[in-house]
Amino acid sequence: MCTQSVGLLAGALEERGITTVCIALVRRIAERVRPPRALAVPFAFGAALGRANDAACQLRVIVQALRLLSRPGPPPVLADLEA
Amino acid sequence: MRKAPPTPTGCALWRPQLKTWQTLTASHAAIALYPWRRIDPIPWAELARPLSESRVALVTSAGLYRPGVDQPFVKSLGGDTSHRVIPDDVDLQSLAIGQTSDAFDRAPMQADRNMGLPLDRLHELVSAGVVGSAAPRHVSINGSILAPGRLVRDTGPRVADVLRADQVDAALFVPV
Numbered sequence: 579m580c581t582q583s584v585g586l587l588a589g590a591l592e593e594r595g596i597t598t599v600c601i602a603l604v605r606r607i608a609e610r611v612r613p614p615r616a617l618a619v620p621f622a623f624g625a626a627l628g629r630a631n632d633a634a635c636q637l638r639v640i641v642q643a644l645r646l647l648s649r650p651g652p653p654p655v656l657a658d659l660e661a
Numbered sequence: 662m663r664k665a666p667p668t669p670t671g672c673a674l675w676r677p678q679l680k681t682w683q684t685l686t687a688s689h690a691a692i693a694l695y696p697w698r699r700i701d702p703i704p705w706a707e708l709a710r711p712l713s714e715s716r717v718a719l720v721t722s723a724g725l726y727r728p729g730v731d732q733p734f735v736k737s738l739g740g741d742t743s744h745r746v747i748p749d750d751v752d753l754q755s756l757a758i759g760q761t762s763d764a765f766d767r768a769p770m771q772a773d774r775n776m777g778l779p780l781d782r783l784h785e786l787v788s789a790g791v792v793g794s795a796a797p798r799h800v801s802i803n804g805s806i807l808a809p810g811r812l813v814r815d816t817g818p819r820v821a822d823v824l825r826a827d828q829v830d831a832a833l834f835v836p837v
Binding site: 579580581582583584585586587588589590591592593594595596597598599600601602603604606607610611612613614622623624625626627629630631633636637640641643644645647648651652653654 | 692693697698699700701703704705706707708709711712715717720722762764765766767768769770772773775776779781782783785786791792802804805806807809812813816817818820821824825829830831832833834835836837
């Protein structure tokens, strides 16, 4: 449900001029909800950034998500976390 | 001759596999059948300036809040669509995890609040010059929302007001 909630809220912010990117824990939900930009990750609920106390792992996810902010449209932009 | 029933050892080995299969099947069916709310048309706001010059805010669905300062999130019909504002200089590990759902593993975030609100990572990216600046305020919601109409209609504008007041260019959303 969180993947839907963040996606919808991202859409509401984007409507008001704020550029957004979501991390999506379930790719199929992101495909259905269609936030403007999302990075699908293969992690469990509660671990969207990979591993606790692992800064390198968390940064890898965050940097890939932030890169989508500059990607040209059209929306939706949905990418998968690269190894 | 009648077949011998499965040995306890065999059952013990087989049951976890059945449980996994049932869970996967149920979740796939649930995802396929659930009436997810579709964004249509999809809004699109181009990033106004390079990321290295942009101000970035974090939005978490972990229901994080400041104990003794903020009201906790509550279980309610359709879900609690209120939001909490988290200052950028908060003591991250002091935040309480107020998510009302039990459908996720709390252990990673209990060990490291960055798993819900990656403030330390954002600050590192600012120091490295990858991100221009961190927003002075970030936002926490309780993502367990079954009736998302209020989230879009009410919470969206309120959160947008917070971020626009802080001249935020972009927001990174982290679910649990």
